[in-house]
Amino acid sequence: MSTTFETVANIIAETCDIPRENITPESHAIDDLGIDSLDFLDIAFAIDKAFGIKLPLESWTQEVNEGKATTEQYFVLKNLCARIDELIAAKTA
């Protein structure tokens, strides 16, 4: 998780020009960091490449829009990193 978070935080800092020290595991990518959907595509692209996975952004967005999930579940960074770790584990299983 910590390694995943460091990688994700560095990607966000570089992609969105956000000071690294402002990015914590509790940060909400949208509400706290002000990342919009287009910027998040760049982040998703970098995460996909860094971890060799495919973030299911489309289904996450659909779940949120349909009220089946909250944005916190996917866009608070510690939760995002947990999802990434799950995807990595599923890939190597």
Place this chain on the structure above:
Amino acid sequence: MRLEYFQMVDKVLALDLEARTLKTANIVPDQSPIFEGHFPGHPLLPGVLLFEIMAQTCGMLLLRLHNYDRMAFLASVDKGKLRTFVTPGQTIEVHAEMVHDGSGFARLKAAGQIEGKLVCNAEVTLKTMPFPAPELRGYLLQTAERIGMPMGAPADVGSAAPASAGNLTNV
């Protein structure tokens, strides 16, 4: 190229489904109202249309890779460069390459050449989603047929002459 209808891609030159690349030919018309304003006495294809040509080639590649089950919309153009003037009558060959096909988006690289000389290049991000209207999918399938997009399975698609567009007109 029919500029007024934003029909930028004229012909598929090569499609490689395994390498996820597409090469198209795009002929700048000799005459267009656009050249009356851009610019009087010095007609140039507007740079934004060079980006559109690259974006449409990327889009045609993406749609083909997804067998026309989703529409692609331009989301961003990064590292775009316009390297020289493009004038009426010239043919731009655009090479598009899939870099990453993500969930609901894709990142591609595109480059345009005229007679072997690089004239423009960019990284293109496309958002993908189900077709918002059935007639749009029909239009894109007609476009694929018009430009000679090979529609066979990977083994049937070489870099030679495009194969038949199959039963596109029945869709």
